[in-house]
Amino acid sequence: MKFETRCVQVGVSKTEQTGSISTPIYQTATFRHPGLGMTTGYDYSRSGNPTREQLEKAIANLEQGSKGFAFASGMAAFDAVLRLFNPGDHLIVSDDLYGGTYRILEHIYSKTGLSVTYVDTTDVKEVGRVVSSNTKAIIIETPSNPLMKITDIQAVAKLAKKSNLMLIVDNTFMTPYWQCPLTLGADIVIHSATKYLGGHNDLVAGLAVVKDKGLGEQLYFIQNSVGSILGPQDSWLLLRGMKTLSVRLEKSQQNALEIALWLKEHPKVSKVYYPGLVEHPGYELMKKNSNGFGGMVSFDVVDSALVEKVLFSLELITFAESLGGVESLITYPVKQTHADIPQEIRESKGLTNRLLRLSVGIEHVNDLIDDLDQVLS
């Protein structure tokens, strides 16, 4: 079955007793036991809930993994995955990444004895150079947030296999519609489902999918033990959002390309970061590993004094954190999503105080360009 069809069919059960097309919301903490030592298959909602289970099956199907897990947020999904490691373990992580991922590694997991080396994972040889005897995993974001750097998932997966490391990919920016890391050799995929998968800026959720069944058992043990699960209402809302994933993403990408081309020609814009531009250094790689380029566009304005004007004079595009929803949002990474990364590190990577990140929604592109035009002219 084609991806678009699988997306629409998520959560639709042919065996559900009432024939309900929409997945029922099982708003229950617990389940009656039919007899001593007997179970309906559900005992307690932290351990398993039928609505959440539909969502977990859906994401496992779309990402082509063996098992999916739904969490209260993207960071809760990360937290669960990081619990797979032990004190003394070493991780290699993309140096351009969501600030919250940097924060959990530096301020929470460093205390548990995990060490991290941040590298430019677009340079696979450099990744190989920092592998040491205690390295256990490589964690990448591609495209990275917010500089849209492209890592060759297949090449890093090959290196990971050779060195017996796990490869973990944050697939938030792409979703399985554009990119399927597990089919390219990754072991775990993580999502902030708050973004494109939910798609409507109306919920916070995280998902993880594993390829290997044994790894799935370990992650289930963590999910059930730590308990940062997604509740049944939000599981339903996320399932509903996922049904329209393909149409939303096509439109958002189409708008993003037009906006990137327009920004590129604008005299007040000094640089545009969009992997769908042929001159982007990751363009060919994306064509090899992905089916599309996504709807995220970052750009540098010529002067930092312009930033405030842009953020507060836009009328249609909203200045707000987050991304991936139907509404276009603009973010100022140095003050928002990446504020936890020290200034000198940010600047050394090219994350300037002139950089703005645009999550392109599904509005009419002319309205979005008109809005940008009135603030940049």
Ligand SMILES: Cc1ncc(COP(=O)(O)O)c(C=O)c1O
């Ligand atoms: C790429 C990426 N990964 C993970 C997260 C964390 O997800 P959440 O905000 O759902 O906890 C975010 C949030 O912005 C993100 O952009």
